[in-house]
Amino acid sequence: MNTRLKKTISDLKPWAYLLTRFNPKLNTPDDLDILVINEDFDRVVFGLKALGYSASSHDHALGGRVAAAQINLTKPGRIKIDLHKDFTWRRHRYLDLNLLWKKYPQINKFLIMINIIFEKSYLLKHDYLYLKGLKEDPVFLEQSKAYSWTETYKHFWRWWADLSETQQFPVFLPFWLVLVSYYEKFDFISFVYYLFFRIRFFVNGVLPYDKQK
Numbered sequence: 001m002n003t004r005l006k007k008t009i010s011d012l013k014p015w016a017y018l019l020t021r022f023n024p025k026l027n028t029p030d031d032l033d034i035l036v037i038n039e040d041f042d043r044v045v046f047g048l049k050a051l052g053y054s055a056s057s058h059d060h061a062l063g064g065r066v067a068a069a070q071i072n073l074t075k076p077g078r079i080k081i082d083l084h085k086d087f088t089w090r091r092h093r094y095l096d097l098n099l100l101w102k103k104y105p106q107i108n109k110f111l112i113m114i115n116i117i118f119e120k121s122y123l124l125k126h127d128y129l130y131l132k133g134l135k136e137d138p139v140f141l142e143q144s145k146a147y148s149w150t151e152t153y154k155h156f157w158r159w160w161a162d163l164s165e166t167q168q169f170p171v172f173l174p175f176w177l178v179l180v181s182y183y184e185k186f187d188f189i190s191f192v193y194y195l196f197f198r199i200r201f202f203v204n205g206v207l208p209y210d211k212q213k
Helices: 003-011 038-050 107-120 125-131 138-146 150-160 175-184 188-204
Strands: 018-020 031-035 054-057 070-074 080-084
Touching: 003 031, 038 054, 038 070, 038 080, 107 125, 107 150, 107 175, 138 150, 150 175, 175 188
Parallel strands: 031 080
Antiparallel strands: 018 031, 054 070, 070 080
């Protein structure tokens, strides 16, 4: 564990939390997704600010979140903390948080899968290698039914079956899968942003999370 990661984790010790969506294949992650219970959320934000972190809203990132579901906290010498009381994309929810708290098998991979479908819409090689063992699960299918994205879930697996680590990355979700996802979870701003970054990538090869080349 590198120094920045150790220090960031140490700053979180006073509170009960879950480190989620953590990809161990990345030596130095860009951020840490930290889940806390709703009742502790404001207390954790206040405590981290007292340690020198700066807080900023994440409500409008890449098409938007459910309001106040996430706060980003940054401090020199630390990894950025994405503090969650819920996981939302396109202003919608996708799963029961109890699965995370109960540490249901594959739940963090499932969460990364949702993020790739409904926010990133592309796959980097380290994403693929981490998700490689992800399999269909009746519990995850029930989650997609409960939160109204069943067709997207089913179509994802049809696409996923044809992937391999030997292909060129990034791999973009096929447009038909993107359309299905927007049919079930539509958000106008998010869709416009998707079109923008696909055109930008075609022009200069810059992905949404890349620094400008």
